[in-house]
Amino acid sequence: MSPFRKKGGGTVRRSTHELALAGLLAALAVVLLSIGSMIPLATYAAPILASSVLLVAREECRPSYAWGCFTVSAALGVMLSADLECSLLYVFLGYYPLLKPRLDALRPRAARLGAKLLLCATAVGGMYALLLYVFHLEAVAEEFAATAPAVLWLTAALGAAVFLLYDLALDRLSVLYQRRRTRR
Secondary structure, eight states: OOTTBOTTSOBHHHHHHHHHHHHHHHHHHHHHHHHHHHSGGGTTHHHHHHHHHHHHHHHHSOHHHHHHHHHHHHHHHHHHOSOHHHHHHHHHHTTHHHHHHHHHTOSSHHHHHHHHHHHHHHHHHHHHHIIIIISOOHHHHHHHHHSOHHHHHHHHHHHHHHHHHHHHHHHHHHHHHHHHHHHO
8 A cells, every 4th residue: 555545545645735725715715804804895795705715615625624724714814804794704604605515405495595594694693693792893783773674674685685696606606616627
């Protein structure tokens, strides 16, 4: 048996490649999260872009490395990003590309859609509860107090719609990535 073969059948070279790729993707996700703190309008776009990086990790790396990529990028994003709302949105919902295949396996379509919307609502609600009640961010509390309840509900509904569009975009990006990968 070659010294470069592992017991599981993979090579050390493949394992090293996956680990290096996961590290680079984690660094890219942190950079994209940092953009969210530099450009005020990117508070919600930056976590989406950062989490889409995990699509490559899901396709190219073993699950433990892909989840490690998310964990490292989430921790570094919270520590290094100036926009706490942006980085916490990534922490609470950035793992979605890794969880998506399991949710897509649910079989009535209504159950699949309901599970995705429940995940989105729970994650965003938990994030804002953390911002308001643990971190006591006065700016967020003042913004909520100054906004009419109907506008807050409309914002939540639009956020759910954007999440479903993101879900659809991940489907399309996954197909494109797999096609490109098979051409190699």
